[in-house]
Amino acid sequence: MNDRHATGIVWLRRDLRLADNPALHAAITQCDRVVLVYVDETGSADDDPWPAGAASRWWLHQSLAALSGHIAARGASLTLRRGAALDVLRELVAESGAGVVHWNRLYEPAAIARDKRIKAALQDDGVEVDSHNGALLVEPWQTLTKTGTPYRVFTPFWRAVRRDLNVPAPLPAPERIDGVDALGTLALDALGLEPELDWDEGLAEVWTPGEAAAMVRAKAFAESPVYDYDDKRDLPAEPGTSRLSPHLHFGEISPRQVWRLVEAHQDPEAEGCRVFLSELGWREFSHYVLYHFPHTTDAPMNEKFAAFPWRSDAESDIRAWQRGRTGIAIVDAGMRELWRTGWMHNRVRMIVASLLVKNIGAHWLHGARWFWDTLVDADLPANTMGWQWSAGTGADAAPYFRIFNPVTQGEKFDGKGGYVRHWVPELAELPDKYLHKPWEAPAPVLEAAGVRLGRDYPAPIVDLKTSRKRALDAFQTLKEAS
């Protein structure tokens, strides 16, 4: 255990940072020289049911470019390879003479299975393997109820975690990295991560992937009025959320670093801080639940929902939802924000999810897959938990009768219409009173605003009242069946 080695490999996955990187830190401490490698497994991992989507791959490209620069600035280089990870790691062991491989753990079912396989194979080869926790405040297996079962409800889970939570000071980034020369590497462009069609302009306008930018954003947030977070985070027109999700997903910053930054700049007892830190708790909880209930990526956590009568003929409505053409203003605003920027405000995610699942009646997996492909922060644990929560199929899910009314939600959280007017400019001239429900606007009002319903902007594809009732009835049939 922890023998010294002349050469060690750091297999980077979703820990694309130099600071507070336990695998990197261990390798540098233990070895004279390190190989830093990222392996693109596209096409090699046929058993991964959730391969990264297009927006994620765009982010990954930028993040690898940034990481490559950070590594070069410390005297080493990032090796890029393509293929099955075990094959690549074996090649690198042979080429570099490495005696140990370090990585930071992932928690998705397919990644756990793959890593387990690779660890056993490398150990059979006589190579030491050491995995680390670089992604979570607490490992999923560390927190259990009094009877030793996993928690299914957030509040007691988070209480138990916080009771003995100790968030250590982040590890420093290495000042210098001694690399291994002359290892073959692919050019970043050769990985083909960037889109062939030119749709990524909006992403580049809004986001700067990479460790340096992640830290800038985290510091800016930690120094902002986080004590107001509990109110401000619900207003999609305002910059009240941290927008750290994609940085956290790719490990450009660790939850430990974010936690310590907020603690350093804020009173952690203030309500807004408490709520923000509990959002990091939800990130933990989603990883925790997926670890203990790995089937939930595709199947309802609550089994009785396997028989739920989702609509099978909703294709054109799903398409309208995806394109932001439902005729329901705040939903279309959110879906267009997603398409353009690869991100959507959390409050609006709940609203669009409720419409798809409850009003349109489509299976939540349609939404989960669309988000998976279009979000730059697409994260399997968070995506799974969010959609099961919206659909009411999870263990700690919304009660079935909690069906969002997108008009009420819009008026409550975007009352001045800044968000809708930005993303649905064809409605911008409508007065606040009708902005969220243009179908109720009198003809002269529509005319004055230059809106011809069904031409400039769609008439609503669902009637909110009757579709709500249909959803409630569907739950009724489920109850009678069981």
Added chain:
DNA sequence: CCTGGAGTTGTCCTA
């Protein structure tokens, strides 16, 4: 084993 309080994010109707 039993008991009982509690459970992210709502809506609608009535008084």
Added chain:
DNA sequence: TTAGGACAACTCCAG
């Protein structure tokens, strides 16, 4: 206009 209760029961989880 606003406040309060119904909406359903069920399971979780600590004591």
